[in-house]
Amino acid sequence: MIYQGESIRVEFVTDGIAELQFAAAGSVNKFDQKTLEEFSAALSQLATTDGLRGVIVTSSKPTFIVGADITEFQTLFADLEQTKKWVHKASRVFDQLEDLPVPTVAAITGFALGGGCEATLACDYRVADTTATIGLPEVKLGLIPGFGGTMRLPRIIGPDNALEWITTGKNNSAVDAQKVGLVDAVVAPEKLRDAALEMVKQAIAGDLNWQAKRQPKLEALKANDTELTMTLVTAKGMVAAKAGKHYPAPHAAIEAIEKGARHAREEALNAENKAFVGLTQTDACHAQVGIFMADQLVKGKAKKAAKQASKEIKTAAVLGAGIMGGGIAYQSAYKGVPVVMKDIRQEALDQGMGEASKILGKLVERGKIDHKKMAKILSAITPTLLDEAVKNVDIVVEAVVENPDVKGKVLAQMEQVVADDAIIVSNTSTISIDRLAKNLKDPSRFCGMHFFNPVHKMPLVEVIRGEKTSDETIAAVVAYASRMGKTAIVVNDCPGFLVNRVLFPYLAGFAGMVDEGADFAVIDKVMERQFGWPMGPAYLSDVVGIDTADHCTVVMADGFPSRMPRDTSSAIAKLAAAERYGQKNGKGFYNYGVDKKGRPSKEKAPEVYDMLGITGKEISADEIIARTMVPMVNECVRCLEEGIVNSAAECDIALLYGLGFPPFRGGPFRYLETVGLQNFVELADKYAHLGEMYQVTDGLREMAKAGKSYFAG
Structure with a gap:
């Protein structure tokens, strides 16, 4: 035995060839801080092992490595200096693998994502079985690869392919990974280990030039200036169109690749480290990591229910x-x-x-x-x-x-x-x-x-x-x-349960502004482009159905007469009375049809402006956001305090998956905490005169005063 840790073991398996195997005690392998320390220690031991001729990197489980331990992120990222030290140190562990004085081959099965993918990139060769799924999904957490992915991947599969992989965060099959040159061979699962051993033997024998395969990862990116510039410009345009301004991670990935392109490994890694650390301090990262944690909580509860189900x-x-x-x-x-x-x-x-x-x-x-x-x-x-x-x-x-x-x-x-x-x-x-x-x-x-x-x-x-x-x-x-x-x-x-109950105060806040003469299309534009909803409240009402929305106001008024009273003169009620039901009959706040090319069209309905007496009253974007979101967040807090929903995390997931709450904001409670509880209370108090739905609960006011969090514990 060359090395034995809690999650990693290393031993010779045949003549001069060692197997570094990830074998965590849990259900999957992941790079928590302890495993990274063991990884470094194992590689240090390997580097000084006599008689070593080659190394294969394997997993004892049906999946390779799922990535970093995301449960550690919130604690790690809370301290900027700690984050800087951690990512610099962790990323250099992968250099140790890359610098071993012998050929290395990764044997990939199941998921090799994030740090798991980056570990394979540090090897000279990669063999995958047909079950393998490979990718760098960090942008989905508001991050970029932090263990050398932005540096190594462009040098292995080219900057154009690498930019697509990293900025989209998509997972890739073994076959697709082979097509772009990331994987050197794809085999059946039962042949994976033997294939990795055979490949490392070929490298040892000199049939494969492993030094030449490794060298490009140690140097500046080999691409001419024109080609690289065109690739980067194209990537920037695609990211701007798809991710927009609310998601900084894909933009940062391009910048890291661009800054590191003309440098050798160390400086390229420094560019990646700097970009990664900057992202850890963004609201989007905190929100998206929060979503992951909340989703894991919900999935854990579902698994527990499945085990408990007697039927x-x-x-x-x-x-x-x-x-x-x-x-x-x-x-x-x-x-x-x-x-x-x-x-x-x-x-x-x-x-x-x-x-x-x-x-x-x-x-x-x-x-x-x-x-x-x-x-x-x-x-x-x-x-x-x-x-x-x-x-x-x-x-x-x-x-x-x-x-x-x-x-x-x-x-x-x-x-x-x-x-x-x-x-x-x-x-x-x-x-x-x-x-x-x-x-x-x-x-x-x-x-x-x-x-x-x-x-x-x-x-x-x-x-x-x-x-x-x-x-x-x-x-x-x-x-x-x-x-x-x-x-x-x-x-x-309760009336409306959770999602519809908290939706209607949001729509009521919108209707209140329209009743004052505000342009519904302007409100939609603010809530879509600035706040990030997939559709604004007027458009959402049309999609749900104006008649359905109007019916629900009756239900909500019965349940919460003082907070959500029915107003027969409101915009929704007037449109319903005029049989403008939204998309289902082609007319609501907007008129729906098809354009000259036969594609669905949506146009502001001029007749609605007259019907609702819309004067185009100007309301600032900040006020539009406050007057729609304060009632929704307040109602979420009430649902939590009343025990309608069990946790802030579950409420966040419900609105993310049920209404399309903007992921970069993390859900209503994550948004509340990003604004700051005390700041939110002060904002709500500013609009308290508009009605009960703008008035915060005593519980929220006390939490704000005490500096508490809805995600504590």
Whole structure:
């Protein structure tokens, strides 16, 4: 044994060839601080080992190395000087691998991401098996590669390919990595280790010139000035168009590559280190790392629920076809849970099957699946008009019209049909689960399962716990949502649940400005381009449906009469009364149609300006943001304080995945903390005269005064 640590072991495996194997105690290998120290110690030992002729770098697990330990980032990045020392020291560990006096070959299986990918770049050769996924996804955390990725990758696969890999953060298959020259060979998983040994033997024998393969990584980038300039200009244009000003990481990656291009390894690494450290102090990085941590929390809860679930969902039924029902049925069948789609009208069943076929057809067009797979998925959906077809399923998803009386009758009827241990859920967006539960003899097996439209694209499912819902029911439904490929957030019952409840104060804040004469298109522009929402409140209202939004104001007013009173003279109510329902009938705040090339078009509706008495009152961008976001954040705080949602992290994920909250802001609570609790309280107080929804809770005021955080502990 040459070296033995907790996560790494090194030993000779054949004549002069050592194997450096990553073998962490946990489920995956990752570069936490302890592993980096062991990596350095192991490489130091190797460098002075007598008789060493070559090294292969392997993993004892089905995956190579998933990257750095992101759970350490928040603590590491809190101290600027500590961050500088850490990244400088850590990145030089990879130099130790690159500087070994013998040929090195990485054997890549499963994920080799971030630091895992960078470890392979420091080797002379890379062999991957067919399961390998390789990439540098750091931009998704608001960062750039920090262990030499911006320096080595351009010198291995060329600056154009490297810039695309790093600025997009995309994962790449072994075959695609081989096409650009990152991987030297792709083999079957069972042949990986032997292939790596064979390659290092060829290098030792002189059949492969490993010194020549290594040398370009130690020198300045070999590209002529014109070629490099054109590559950088193109990359800057693409990043500006796709990432925009809110995401500094891809811009910083280009700058690091540009500054390091004309320098040898040490100076190029220094350029990378400097850019990396700068990004660790940005709000975008803190937000995106926060998202990762919150997502891990939610996924951890889902895994725990799956283990606790006493009932496995093997078959499902959807009551109510049409677009939503068809979308739910498709998602279940696509993820391997056969589903019965039940309706009382054949036309609705045809529409539901048509929706599933349309989604699958687009997947075929894009080459994601073939026609055989499409037929198999469609055959897993059974359309029916008969109650009898539903009697043996494990779960029934009610997705009929959003009317409590209609839903109540359907639920009561289905309870008589299905097995006694079948779970019954309602896909409702606003109706109280406790109210619907009164229609059932056994409410313990009933809860809400709120999907978002379009079902196949929106990752969130709200699982709504009623007063009498059992823990077993919640666990089984969360497990089913996870199997469907969805992120499940468990919330307690209240009007609007979580996402819609906090959305309506936001829309009310918007409507208040329109009622004062502000231009809805100007508000949309500010909230999209400056705040970062995928669509502004007027456009969002049109997409959701003005009639739907107006109906929800009734529900919210019933639940929170003093904070969200219904105003029949508001913009939403007036448009609904005029039957301007938004995209669904082509007219809302905007008029919808097709342009000369047949593409969907959206134009401001001149008639709406007259209808709503819009005078073009000027409101500053800061005020527009404050008047929409303060009510939303306040409502999120109330939901947390009332126990509607269990944690700030889960609320952040719910709005990110359910509404498209700007990722670079990290979610409502991360945004609140970025603004600063005390600053937010002062801002809200400035608008407190506008109504109760602008008034902060005593709990928030006390937390601000005490300097506490919603993410502590």
